[in-house]
Amino acid sequence: MFSCCLLCACSVLPVAGGGLFIQTEKIDETKTQLYVSNYDGGVGTQWLRDIADKFEEKYKDYEFEPGSGKKGVEVKIDTNKDLRSDLGNKIATSTNNVYFGERMFYTEWAQKGLLLDISDIVTTVNAEYGETRSIESKLSDEKKAMLTGVKGKEGKYYGLPHYEGFLGVNYNVDVFDQNGLYFGTDGKLGATLADARSAGPDGQPNTADDGLPATIAQFKTLCRYINNNTDAKPFVWTGMYNEYFNILMDALVTAQLGKEGSEVFYNFNLGEKKVASQVVTGFNGDTPIIETQTIGETTGDKLWQLAASYYAADFAQSVIENGWHTDESVGITYSHTDAQRDFINGARANKPVAMLIDGNYWENEARNLGTIAASENNYNYDYDTESDFAWMPLPGVATGTEGTTKMTLKDSMQSFAFINANIANDENKVKLAKMFLQFCFTDSALVDFTLTTGMTRDYDYTLTAAQESTLGKYARSIWNYRKTSELVNTASTSALFAANQEILLNTYWRSQVGSATYDRPYTAFYTGGVTAKDFFNGLHKLHENWASENREYFVEAD
Numbered sequence: 001m002f003s004c005c006l007l008c009a010c011s012v013l014p015v016a017g018g019g020l021f022i023q024t025e026k027i028d029e030t031k032t033q034l035y036v037s038n039y040d041g042g043v044g045t046q047w048l049r050d051i052a053d054k055f056e057e058k059y060k061d062y063e064f065e066p067g068s069g070k071k072g073v074e075v076k077i078d079t080n081k082d083l084r085s086d087l088g089n090k091i092a093t094s095t096n097n098v099y100f101g102e103r104m105f106y107t108e109w110a111q112k113g114l115l116l117d118i119s120d121i122v123t124t125v126n127a128e129y130g131e132t133r134s135i136e137s138k139l140s141d142e143k144k145a146m147l148t149g150v151k152g153k154e155g156k157y158y159g160l161p162h163y164e165g166f167l168g169v170n171y172n173v174d175v176f177d178q179n180g181l182y183f184g185t186d187g188k189l190g191a192t193l194a195d196a197r198s199a200g201p202d203g204q205p206n207t208a209d210d211g212l213p214a215t216i217a218q219f220k221t222l223c224r225y226i227n228n229n230t231d232a233k234p235f236v237w238t239g240m241y242n243e244y245f246n247i248l249m250d251a252l253v254t255a256q257l258g259k260e261g262s263e264v265f266y267n268f269n270l271g272e273k274k275v276a277s278q279v280v281t282g283f284n285g286d287t288p289i290i291e292t293q294t295i296g297e298t299t300g301d302k303l304w305q306l307a308a309s310y311y312a313a314d315f316a317q318s319v320i321e322n323g324w325h326t327d328e329s330v331g332i333t334y335s336h337t338d339a340q341r342d343f344i345n346g347a348r349a350n351k352p353v354a355m356l357i358d359g360n361y362w363e364n365e366a367r368n369l370g371t372i373a374a375s376e377n378n379y380n381y382d383y384d385t386e387s388d389f390a391w392m393p394l395p396g397v398a399t400g401t402e403g404t405t406k407m408t409l410k411d412s413m414q415s416f417a418f419i420n421a422n423i424a425n426d427e428n429k430v431k432l433a434k435m436f437l438q439f440c441f442t443d444s445a446l447v448d449f450t451l452t453t454g455m456t457r458d459y460d461y462t463l464t465a466a467q468e469s470t471l472g473k474y475a476r477s478i479w480n481y482r483k484t485s486e487l488v489n490t491a492s493t494s495a496l497f498a499a500n501q502e503i504l505l506n507t508y509w510r511s512q513v514g515s516a517t518y519d520r521p522y523t524a525f526y527t528g529g530v531t532a533k534d535f536f537n538g539l540h541k542l543h544e545n546w547a548s549e550n551r552e553y554f555v556e557a558d
Contacts, residue, residue, distance in 0.1 A: 031074040032064040034432055037096040040079035042361025043163050044368040047452040048077060048100065055439050064432045073432065088114065092422055097433045100162050102415040106491060107498050109418075110150045115158035116419040116430070121438040122157040129442045135160065138441075138459040142489050149493035158418060160441060161458045163449070164482070165413030166360040166391070168251035170474070172346060173388035175354045179230045182211025183218060189225055201255070201395045202407055208480060209393045209407070216252065216311050216398045223324040232352035234324040236343055238336035245522040246509055248319070248357050249312040254410045255394040256308035259486040262410060265504055266492035268297045270556060278307040286533055297496055297554045301546035303504070304539040311398040313521060314532040320525040326353060330526060340366045341375070344387070348379040359412075360391060363474045364453045390477035407485035411458065414491060414505070417441075450475075456482045496553040503543075511538035 027033060038048050052075035060072040078096055080087075083103045091099075091114045109115050122135045136144065139161070148155050176182065183198040184191035191197045197211030213219040223234040237244045254262050260275045269275060277295050279302050280288040288310050295302045319325060328334045328342065336358065342349070343356040344366060356362065366372050372383050381387075393407050419437060423429040439445065446461040454475030463471075463479070471479060490505070497504065511518050513534050518524035524535050 031072040034075050035096045036098045037078045039101040042365040100417045102413040110158040116421045119157045121434045135441045159416040162415040162417045164411045164456045166409050167247040167412045169392040170356045171392040215395045233326045236326045236339045236353045237357035238339045239331040239334040242522040252312040253308045255396045262488040279305045301543040310536045313536050317525045317532040344375050389474040409485045410488035512541045513538040
């Protein structure tokens with residue numbers, strides 16, 4: 001998600017933080033301008049350009065500034081790359097009116113008054129857009145509670161979910177098929193026929209994950225077999241942004257914890273429903289001693305003692321220690337787009353790779369940046385009909401043979417759309433911005449977004465059979481897993497979560513081993529020679545003072 005798109009200069013306007021908003025063409029003085037900021041990473045900008053074109057056409061004769069003589073609207077798109085604190089520091093002085101972004105602090109920014117109240121367009125039905133239901137009616141109860149639960153601003157909407165970013169493992173179906181990389185009903189690798197494959201991680205026969213590893217122990221067996229018995233490498237990821245290696249570990253933790261267990265990170269078991277977690281309380285040699293405990297506000301430090309995190313670290317260490325990866329994956333100049341290229345080219349370049357550690361946006365990103373087109377040209381084939389990639393659900397248990405009964409996906413991007421509150425006193429700008437934002441979340445716009453990007457949004461909408469058939473194989477796998485999976489909500493209005501979201505979301509895997517502090521497990525395992533056990537124990541060392549450091553945010557006593 002680190003791609004960058006620079007706009008060509010023709011006219012220049014000031015923007016947030018003293019920067020420059022560079023337009024692709026001269027402003028049309030006969031029209032009203034709407035300035036829209038879009039984080040142009042893996043989701044790209046084409047989906048927004050398509051919506052902007054339709055909006056401009058629909059309102060080509062509309063007067064957004066009565067009495068000015070102007071008719072119609074010109075949507076100007078700023079493909080910015082600001083995240084979190086960078087963006088939060090710039091919103092108030094920015095000339096951008098509408099934002100679509102990722103890794104955003106919705107609760108904090110709403111409390112600071114940076115986001116405009118958009119409750120009216122969320123809760124009303126806009127028949128002019130052909131709608132028969134409100135945007136609010138398309139949201140889940142969980143999402144509505146989060147959006148409207150900002151302390152001091154309860155009951156109001158200040159933003160909308162943008163897109164769902166699932167981070168994990170993607171696999172080359174052709175490599176799996178050609179090498180018999182599926183577990184059979186006997187628990188052994190080598191099942192080539194679909195009806196001979198195991199039930200997979202979901203424990204249900206005749207589903208898309210049949211034959212895939214159901215336990216982390218089987219996952220290790222799979223990687224060892226690929227590395228030792230085929231000409232493929234198990235994994236590829238970016239060494240330049242080696243935090244992508246964390247994606248593998250995060251995904252394994254989510255698979256083991258499931259929806260309710262994962263959401264303890266955000267709600268700390270507040271409320272009536274309590275979730276029990278498996279916590280490592282010590283080791284018998286190298287074997288973890290595990291107890292069932294309920295993690296609450298005052299015991300939040302135990303989130304760094306989860307058994308799921310130990311097993312994820314143990315698997316990750318095996319990947320590094322055994323070389324279950326391409327040589328390039330540990331190179332500091334090897335980018336995420338390089339990894340995507342090599343994953344796509346695979347056997348055609350005599351470098352087959354079984355699995356890519358990346359997000360569900362990787363294919364859309366590779367298409368937008370020309371990586372897929374270049375591969376087609378270099379190897380003379382049609383990607384859409386001659387390639388087969390899919391999302392890979394991961395095992396939810398460490399050992400044994402059982403699988404889980406429900407797939408779990410975690411939306412990790414904290415992606416929202418909102419209107420800049422600094423236009424609140426300009427009635428015309430507010431009206432235009434709200435009209436456009438509401439237009440972006442119509443039923444047809446939700447469908448078009450998925451058809452264009454291959455990605456999903458957390459709203460109630462469907463694709464017809466004909467529309468679904470136009471999706472590529474990878475996008476269909478994402479769409480189908482999304483329909484059959486539980487979604488982990490990674491946002492909360494909890495003050496405790498807000499105070500700790502940086503360490504919970506971004507630096508969870510920081511570990512202190514002896515006198516050394518490792519910001520990333522990749523570094524600890526690859527250059528530090530640290531064991532999974534020592535790395536895991538080092539996670540908790542940095543959070544032993546949780547209770548005293550967070551006392552002011554506690555709501556309930558554990």
